[in-house]
Amino acid sequence: MPPEPFTPLHFQLVLLRRMADHNPELVETARADLGVSVADMREANRRWQAMRHARGGRSGVSQYRSVLGTPEHRLTRKIGDLTCEALLWPVPLWPDLRFEVLLSPTGATWNEWLIRAPGVPGPRLRTLADLTPWSCTVDEAARAFAPARPLEGSAPTRWGLELTVPPRRVRAEFTWGLLQRWQEV
Known part of the structure; x- marks a missing residue:
């Protein structure tokens, strides 16, 4: 029987797995909200790492597209003299954030992280x-x-x-x- 598809839910578990090192209580609450176990989170992370390092497997942005689908936004970003493309996907666990993959002019993945969704005001940070x-x-x-x-x-x-x-x-x-x-x- 083929393995179940790797879905946006599994991807959220991958994000949480690394965050558990610093904030286990927040991760526990988020995991419970998603209705998954610690074993589910570990298995999602194991599968993600296997996909990332598989010979002949998808790499870079194609892996994100295969899991997250079509990006919600495609933006042009200027970094110094370079023009880059930013692809953004929603992450249901954090509705005000988007997962961004920043691509070089040659299409190589430069950065992968959470950013504030376009048009959503960020927090007031003063202290x-x-x-x-x-x-x-x-x-x-x-x-x-x-x-x-x-x-x-x-x-x-x-x-x-x-x-x-x-x-x-x-x-x-x-x-x-x-x-x-x-x-x-």
């Missing part, structure tokens, strides 16, 4: 109390507390920012582009 887990994206935190210094993440789906949130300097950690935690520098 450390506003920096709660899952409250903002990398871009929103960088803009709110500029200048932000990018930091290397601890895994391929993780990013860091050093921010000045008066009067403190903090290191904010993001998974799939969504804030997970911060600590004082």
